[in-house]
Amino acid sequence: MHTSTIKIDVQLDKDKVPKNISWSASDSTADNFQDAKAMMVSFWDGAEKSALRVDLWTNEMMVDEMADFYYQAFMGMAESYDRATHDEILVNDIRTFAKSFYQKFKELQMKENKI
Secondary structure, eight states: EEEOOOEEEEEEEESEEEEEEEETOOOSOOOEEEHHHHHHHHEEEETEEEEEEEEEEEEEHHHHHHHHHHHHHHHHHHHHHHHHHHHHHHHHHHHHHHHHHHHHHHHHHHHHOOO
């Protein structure tokens, strides 16, 4: 059996807010730690039937980057759910929501910036 290891380092400031996030994976093509401004990690606890989540972001993460991050995360969840279930109806619902979310974000940005 092959084992792969993913390592995540989070450097915190004095208020315990993430200052730097970096990660590495033993099966990655990258030799060094990779920097990230945000991360989302979810685990499924089968015994408790609940999701355990860790969502972190640095102060450098801009609001528009967060919207992009969430949009891509939603689309990634749709893709994963499709591979796992082949349920086209629910997969399309997730994709539709993701697109609506992103469109509403862009509209709000345009209003705020009066573009």
